[in-house]
Amino acid sequence: MEKLIMIKYGELTTKKGNRENFISCLINNIHNKLNGIDYKIIKDRSRMYIKSSNIDEIVDKLKNIFGVHGIVIAYKINTNNIEDIKKSSLEILSYKNFKTFKVKTNRALKDYPLDSMEISRVVGGYILANLKDISVDVHNPDEVLNIDLRSEGCFIYTNEIEGSGGYPVGIQGKGLLMLSGGIDSPVAGYLSLKRGISIECLYFESPPHTSLEAKNKVLELVKILCKYTNKIKIHIVPFTKIQEEIYKNNASNYMITIMRRMMYRISEEVAKKNDIKVIINGESIGQVASQTLESMSVINNVTNMPVIRPVACLDKLEIIDISKKIGTYETSILPYEDCCTIFLPKHPIIKPVLEKCIDIENRFDYKSLIEDAINNIETITISEKDKNEFLELL
Numbered sequence: 001m002e003k004l005i006m007i008k009y010g011e012l013t014t015k016k017g018n019r020e021n022f023i024s025c026l027i028n029n030i031h032n033k034l035n036g037i038d039y040k041i042i043k044d045r046s047r048m049y050i051k052s053s054n055i056d057e058i059v060d061k062l063k064n065i066f067g068v069h070g071i072v073i074a075y076k077i078n079t080n081n082i083e084d085i086k087k088s089s090l091e092i093l094s095y096k097n098f099k100t101f102k103v104k105t106n107r108a109l110k111d112y113p114l115d116s117m118e119i120s121r122v123v124g125g126y127i128l129a130n131l132k133d134i135s136v137d138v139h140n141p142d143e144v145l146n147i148d149l150r151s152e153g154c155f156i157y158t159n160e161i162e163g164s165g166g167y168p169v170g171i172q173g174k175g176l177l178m179l180s181g182g183i184d185s186p187v188a189g190y191l192s193l194k195r196g197i198s199i200e201c202l203y204f205e206s207p208p209h210t211s212l213e214a215k216n217k218v219l220e221l222v223k224i225l226c227k228y229t230n231k232i233k234i235h236i237v238p239f240t241k242i243q244e245e246i247y248k249n250n251a252s253n254y255m256i257t258i259m260r261r262m263m264y265r266i267s268e269e270v271a272k273k274n275d276i277k278v279i280i281n282g283e284s285i286g287q288v289a290s291q292t293l294e295s296m297s298v299i300n301n302v303t304n305m306p307v308i309r310p311v312a313c314l315d316k317l318e319i320i321d322i323s324k325k326i327g328t329y330e331t332s333i334l335p336y337e338d339c340c341t342i343f344l345p346k347h348p349i350i351k352p353v354l355e356k357c358i359d360i361e362n363r364f365d366y367k368s369l370i371e372d373a374i375n376n377i378e379t380i381t382i383s384e385k386d387k388n389e390f391l392e393l394l
C-alpha cells in the first residue's frame with residue numbers, strides 16, 4: 001500500500017470553462033507553500049494527489065490553502081482485486097479505535113464484476129468477521145471506510161480533513177487592502193483572499209502621532225495573513241502632513257470624514273500605479289461615525305474604483321470570531337494607536353454633507369500633499385518565513 005494525499009477541489013469543479021485556470025493556479029499556490037519540502041504532485045482529471053514522505057507537514061500547510069476543500073490521507077493499492085481490497089481495508093481499520101463503521105464505495109470502473117453496494121457488503125462482512133467488538137451503523141458510524149475504485153488502482157481512506165474552501169488566491173486578480181492595526185481590516189483581507197483575490201496592503205502612518213510599534217503591529221498582521229497566501233507587499237504612506245493640515249484648517253467634526261476621503265484618494269492612486277482594480281477595507285456598517293451609510297457615501301464620493309467591504313454586514317462579534325480563528329486577533333488588540341484615533345473629534349459627524357467636505361478641502365492644497373505622500377511611500381514585501389522580527393520589536 002502506498003500512502004498519499006488526495007486533494008478535493010469542491011467548488012472549482014462547478015466552474016467548467018475556467019477549470020484548467022483554477023487548477024493550475026491552485027497547483028502554483030501549493031508549490032509556493034510547499035517550497036523546501038520533498039514531494040510530487042500528480043494531477044488527474046478530477047483530482048490531485050501528493051506523494052511525499054512528509055505527509056503530516058504537507059497536510060498542515062494544505063489546510064490554509066484556499067481552493068482546497070477536502071484533504072484525504074489515502075492508501076493506494078495498484079490492483080482492483082477484491083481480495084486485496086478486503087485485506088488492505090482490514091489493515092487500515094485495524095489501526096483505528098472505533099465501535100461502529102460503514103463502508104462506502106465509489107466505482108469509477110463501471111465494468112467491474114461487483115457493483116458499489118456489493119463491494120461495500122463484501123468488504124464490510126470481512127471486517128466484521130476479523131475485528132472484535134464492532135458493528136455496522138449506516139446512519140452515524142464512528143468510522144467511514146471509503147473505497148474508490150479507479151482505472152489507476154484502488155484508493156482506500158477513512159476520514160476527510162476539511163480544507164479552507166474558497167478559490168485559489170490570485171484567480172480573481174488583485175485588490176488593495178487598506179490595512180490598519182485594528183480587528184476588522186485583517187479579517188477583510190482574509191475574506192478577500194478566500195474569494196481568490198490576491199492582495200497588496202496600504203497603511204497610513206502618522207509619525208510622531210503614531211508610534212513605530214503601531215507600524216510593526218501592522219507588519220506583523222501582514223505576516224500572519226501570509227499564512228493564507230504567498231508573499232504580500234505593503235505600501236506605507238506618510239500621512240502626517242495631510243492629517244495635520246486637515247486639523248489646522250478647522251475640519252473639527254469633519255476631521256475623520258476628510259481624512260478618510262484623503263485615504264481613499266491615495267488608495268485609488270496607489271492601486272492604479274500597481275495595476276490593481278479594486279480597493280478593499282474593513283468598514284462595517286454602523287460601527288463608527290464614519291461608517292454610517294451617509295458617511296460612507298460622502299467618503300466614497302472621491303473614487304470611482306470599486307470598494308469591497310467584506311465585513312460590511314457582519315456583527316463585531318462575528319468579525320472577532322473570524323479574527324481569532326485566523327490568528328490575527330491577539331496582534332490586533334495590542335494597544336498601539338493607529339492614525340484614526342489620534343485626531344478624533346469629540347463628536348465626529350455622522351451625517352456629513354458633501355459640499356461642506358469640498359469647502360474644507362478647498363482651504364488647502366491637498367493635491368500636492370497627496371502627490372508628496374505617494375512619492376514617499378515605503379514598500380516592503382513580507383513572507384510567512386520572515387523572522388518574527390516585528391512582534392519581537394513590540
Ligand code: ATP
Pocket residue numbers: 177178179180181182183184185186202203204205280281282283287288290338339340
Ligand atoms: P479596523 O478595526 O480595521 O482598524 P475600525 O473599526 O477601527 O477598523 P476605521 O478606523 O474607521 O475602523 O477604519 C475603517 C477602515 O479603514 C479600516 O478597516 C481600514 O480598512 C481602513 N483604515 C483605517 N485606518 C487606516 C490606516 N491607518 N491605514 C490603512 N487603512 C486604514
Ligand code: MG
Pocket residue numbers: 180181182338340
Ligand atoms: Mg482602525
